[in-house]
Amino acid sequence: MKNDEIIVEVSARHVHLTREDLDTLYGKGYELTFKKALTQPGQFASEERVRVIGPKGEFPAMSILGPVRPYTQVELSLGDARSIGVKAPIRESGDLEGSGGCKIVGPCGEIEIAQGVIVARRHIHATPEDAERMHLTDREIVNVEIPSALERTLVFGDVLVRISETAGLAMHIDTDESNAAGMAPNTIGRIIKQA
Numbered sequence: 171m172k173n174d175e176i177i178v179e180v181s182a183r184h185v186h187l188t189r190e191d192l193d194t195l196y197g198k199g200y201e202l203t204f205k206k207a208l209t210q211p212g213q214f215a216s217e218e219r220v221r222v223i224g225p226k227g228e229f230p231a232m233s234i235l236g237p238v239r240p241y242t243q244v245e246l247s248l249g250d251a252r253s254i255g256v257k258a259p260i261r262e263s264g265d266l267e268g269s270g271g272c273k274i275v276g277p278c279g280e281i282e283i284a285q286g287v288i289v290a291r292r293h294i295h296a297t298p299e300d301a302e303r304m305h306l307t308d309r310e311i312v313n314v315e316i317p318s319a320l321e322r323t324l325v326f327g328d329v330l331v332r333i334s335e336t337a338g339l340a341m342h343i344d345t346d347e348s349n350a351a352g353m354a355p356n357t358i359g360r361i362i363k364q365a
Contacts, residue, residue, distance in 0.1 A: 171358065173303055173304050173305070174304070174360050174361045174362075175358050175359070175361070176294060176314065176339065176340065176341050176358065176359050176360075176361060177209075177340050177356070177357070177358060177359075178314070178316060178341045178343060178353065178357045178358070178359045179209060179340045179341065179342055180342075180343060180345055180347075180348040180353070181245065181290060181342045181343070181344055181345075182233070182344075182345050183222075183229060183233075183244075183245060183246050183247065183250050183345070184215075184232060184233045184234070184235050184245055185220055185222065185232050185233070185234050185235070185242070185243070185244050185245075185274065186234075186235055186238075186239045186241070186242060186243045186244075186245075187234060187238055187239065187242050188239060188240065188242050189238045191242045191281050192234075194276070194278070194280075194281055195220060195275070195276025195278060195280070195281065196277060196278055197278045200278075202214075202216035202217075202218055202236040202237070202238075203216055203217040203218060204217075204236070205217045208235070208338075209340050210295060210336075210337065210338045210340075211336050211337075211338055212336065213235060213236070213237070214235065214236050214237075215233055215236075216233070216234045216236050218233075218234045219231040219232060219234065220232055220234060220274050220275060220276050221273075221274070221275040221276075222272055222274055223272060223273040223274075223275065224251075224254030224255045224256040224272050225254070225256070226253070226254055226255030227254040227255065228254060229250070229254065232244075241264060241266060242274075242281070242286050243263065243264070243266060243286050243287075243288065244272060244274070244283070244286055244287045245263075245288060245290050245344075246258050246288075246289060246344075247344040247345050247346040248260075248289050248344075249346050250345075251289060256270045256271070256272050256287050257270035257271075257287070258287045258289045259288060259289065260289045260290075261288040261289070261290070261291060262290075262291050262293070262330065262332075263288075263290060265288070266285050266286050266288065267285065268285065269285045269286060269287055270285065270286075270287035271283050271284045271285055271286065271287060272286075272287050289344065290342065290344060291328075292314075292326055292328065292329050292341070292342065292343045292344075292347060293329060293330040293331070293332050293341070293342055294306070294312070294314075294329055294330070294331045294332065294341045294342075295332055295337040295338060295339065295340050295341075296331065296332070296334075296337055297333070297334065297335060297336075297337050297339065298333055298335065300339045301331070301333045304361065305363075306331045306333070306361075307331065307333075308333040309330065309331065309332075310331040311327075311329065311330060311331070311364060312329050312361050312362065312363055312364060313326065313327045313329060313361070313362040313363075313364060314326050314329050314341055314359040314360065314362065315359060315360040315362060316351040316353055316357060316359050317357065317358075318351050318352040318353065318354075319352070319354060320352035322350070322351055322352035323351070324350060325362065326343065326347065329341065341359055
């Protein structure tokens, strides 16, 4: 790939859980069952599912991503959030203050979270080496052009660059954004630096 190109991945709705909340939902000491690795090193999709319930509806089988985290977080698209009646501000992962709440139900119990429901801000993950090669800096805001075979090519603005030693080089968008661009699997986007 060229230095201005990046793989664009679609992040569908999912849940991250704390150790304590996983214990409540699945039983004390329960370990998530590995299903498949994600591009971010050490992260994986699990076989386990939970019900996520809002005031207007629910998702009966939402995927849990592992490993456990220091915070419980539900990531939806804006369309998802509207469909179940949940307030979900656009935020970076982990920025949960004042975000939406919901009920999460597992086979052994349920929890009610007062905050933790967000729409993930579109972002790029890169290692310091990737960033240097691509002339990107941490926290920089760029645009990314998403080509489409359906004549729906789209330029996404406000894409946050997140640099970490443990990153896997990729851009993450949600299903609403992917659908808006008519995006095909394995799409390569083009980074456009802001003036």
